[in-house]
Amino acid sequence: MPAPTDAAGLRPMHALAASFVHWAVGTEGSSRSSALIRIGLAMLFWSRWAGELLFYMDQSPIGLFLAANFFVATTLLFVGYQSRAAAVWTGAVGLAMYYYFGFQFGREPWTHHHTYLLAVAALLIALTPCDRSYSLDRYLAVMRAERAGLPAPAERGNLWGLRLIVVQLCVLYFFAAFDKSSYAFLSGARIEAIFLWYYAGSDYPAGLAWFATIASVAVVALEYSLAFGLPFRATRRYLLLPGLAFHAIIYVTLPVYTFSATMVLLYLAYFDADAVDKVIARLQGIGLKEEIS
Amino acid sequence: MADIISIETGAGPAGRLSAGRLRFCVFIAIAAFMIAGPAAEQVFGVQSPWLRSWTMFSAIGLGVIDASFEIRQPDGALVPLDRFAMLDAPRNGKLKWIQNPEELASVIKRLCTAAGQGSDIRVRARLATRDGWQIIHTDAENACAD
Numbered sequence: 001m002p003a004p005t006d007a008a009g010l011r012p013m014h015a016l017a018a019s020f021v022h023w024a025v026g027t028e029g030s031s032r033s034s035a036l037i038r039i040g041l042a043m044l045f046w047s048r049w050a051g052e053l054l055f056y057m058d059q060s061p062i063g064l065f066l067a068a069n070f071f072v073a074t075t076l077l078f079v080g081y082q083s084r085a086a087a088v089w090t091g092a093v094g095l096a097m098y099y100y101f102g103f104q105f106g107r108e109p110w111t112h113h114h115t116y117l118l119a120v121a122a123l124l125i126a127l128t129p130c131d132r133s134y135s136l137d138r139y140l141a142v143m144r145a146e147r148a149g150l151p152a153p154a155e156r157g158n159l160w161g162l163r164l165i166v167v168q169l170c171v172l173y174f175f176a177a178f179d180k181s182s183y184a185f186l187s188g189a190r191i192e193a194i195f196l197w198y199y200a201g202s203d204y205p206a207g208l209a210w211f212a213t214i215a216s217v218a219v220v221a222l223e224y225s226l227a228f229g230l231p232f233r234a235t236r237r238y239l240l241l242p243g244l245a246f247h248a249i250i251y252v253t254l255p256v257y258t259f260s261a262t263m264v265l266l267y268l269a270y271f272d273a274d275a276v277d278k279v280i281a282r283l284q285g286i287g288l289k290e291e292i293s
Numbered sequence: 294m295a296d297i298i299s300i301e302t303g304a305g306p307a308g309r310l311s312a313g314r315l316r317f318c319v320f321i322a323i324a325a326f327m328i329a330g331p332a333a334e335q336v337f338g339v340q341s342p343w344l345r346s347w348t349m350f351s352a353i354g355l356g357v358i359d360a361s362f363e364i365r366q367p368d369g370a371l372v373p374l375d376r377f378a379m380l381d382a383p384r385n386g387k388l389k390w391i392q393n394p395e396e397l398a399s400v401i402k403r404l405c406t407a408a409g410q411g412s413d414i415r416v417r418a419r420l421a422t423r424d425g426w427q428i429i430h431t432d433a434e435n436a437c438a439d
Contacts, residue, residue: 025316103342116345160320167324175331175347184425193354193421201389204359254350 025160029273032155032280034128034162035080035135038087040265041122042078045070045090048118048258049097066101069093077122080135087126094119114259117172121266124164129157155277165269170227177223186220188212198254222246230270243267357421358391362404363432365413374414376400379407394420394429405437412437 051057053067070093076086098119102110109115131137133155142152184190191212196202226243229235244264251260268276330344340346362374380403382388391397397418404414415432430436 021317024320025313099342111342113345113347113349158316160316164320164323164327168327171327171331172347175335176349178331179335179346179348179351184423187425189421189425190350190354192359192426193357194350195354196359196421197354197357197390202358202360202391203389204361 024163025158027159027163028156029159030155030277031129031132031157031273032134033268033271033273033276034125034130034157034159035083035133035138036276037121037128037162037165037265037268038077038080038083038125038130039134041087041118041125041262042074042090044118044258044262044265045074045077045094045122047261048114066093066096069096080131080137083131083135083137084126087122087130091119091121091123091126094122109257112257112259114257114262117259117262120168121165121262124161124168127161127164128159129155130161132157159273162269162273165266166231169263169266169269170231173223173227173230177220177227180216180220180223186213186216188214188216191216191219194254219246230267233272236270240267351423354421355423356393358393358397358418358429359421359426360391360397360400360416360418360430363415364408365415365435371415374404376404379404391418397430401436408437 049070053070055064055067058064058067069089073086073089073093076082077090080086094115097107097110098115101107102115132141132153138155145152180186180190188209189212192204192208195208195212196204200208222242225235225239226246229239230243244267247260247263250256331347333339333341333344334346335348362376363371364374365371376382377384377388380388380400388400391400397416401414401416405412408414413435414437415434416430416436417432418430419426419428421427
C-alpha cells in the first residue's frame, strides 16, 4: 500500500519542519543575552548619532523633534524602562532617519547599511524578553514581587526575536556574498579599486594584484560560510573568530561606522541564551558560589 | 504545517495555540521581508529605497583611475615619470586621485607642457567599473602627440 510508505517518507520532513518551528517561535530561554543586546544597541545609537543630533545642530522644528525622540527613546532603551516599547520607539526613530531624513532629505550617510541595521535590530529586540534582565523594568518587577511576598520573576522568555536576528544576519551575509560572486569581484578588481580610492590614489602599488585576488576569494568564501555556518553550533566554533576578525578588519580599514560593532553585538543572538546566562553567572561568581554552597 | 505549529506552540488552551500560530505567521512574514529586499534587487533587478539590498561597497571605488606614466629619455629609454615631481605637486594633494577620464586628460596635458615641446610621454590608464577594470589609455602612442 503506497500510503504508509508515503507517510514514512514524509516523516523526516515533518520532523525537520517541527524542529524549525520549535527553533523559530517555540524556544524559551534566558533573557540576559537579549538585555545585553538592548543595552549595546542603545550605546551604538549614541555613539553613531548623539553628536549629530545635539539640539543646536539642527534647530528646525523637525530637527528638534527628531533629536528629542532620539534621546528619550534611546535613554529609555538603555535604562530599560518600558524596554520593549522603547525598542520599538528607537527602531522607529532609526527608520525615520533612514527613510525620511536619508532618502527624502538626502541626509548622508543616513541611508547606509549601518543605519538600517541598527534600526531593524532595535525593532527585532522588541520581540525578545529584553525587559526582563538588566533593566529598570526588572528592578520594578522584583520590587513588586518582594512587596507581594512572591519570588522574583524569572529572567526568561520566548526568544523568537533573537531567531529573527539570526535570520537577518544570515540573509545579510548571504546576499553580501551573492553580490560579490562575480568575476569583477573575485578577480580582485573591486578590492583594488576600493584600495586605490581610500589609500593609494591613482598609483597602483606593487603586489596589490595577488593580495586583492586572495582577499576577494577569501571574503566571499567567508561570507557564505558565515551565512550558513554561524547558526549551527558545530560550525560556529570555527567561524566565530574569523567572523569577528573580518568585522574588526573592515572597521579599522573602511568607513563602516557602527556596522561592524552592531554585527558583533548581534552575534550574541547566535548563542544559546541559557549558555550565555551560564557564562555570565560564572563571570560574576554566581555559579561558583552555588557550587560551594 | 498547521499541525506542526500546533504541536510546537504548546498543548495549552485554544487561545495560547492561536498566539503561537500568530507568532509563527509573523515570523515567516518578517523573514520573507528580510529575504525579499536583497532578492528583489540582486535577483530581479528591482531597485527601491524601501528594500535593503545588502550590496556592500558595490559603488565605492567606481570611477577611480589607475594610471602610470613613462617618459622617453634622450637615449631612447622609457623611464617611470613621477607626476608629483614633474608638476611640483604635493603627494597627498588633489593630484593623488585621478577621478575621471577628463581629469586624466588634464594631467597628461600638464605633464606634456612641463616636459617641454617634443617630449614623449606614455600613459597606461584603466578605469574602475562595476564589471572590473576598463582600459582607457594605452602606452602604444606618445600621449603628448594628441
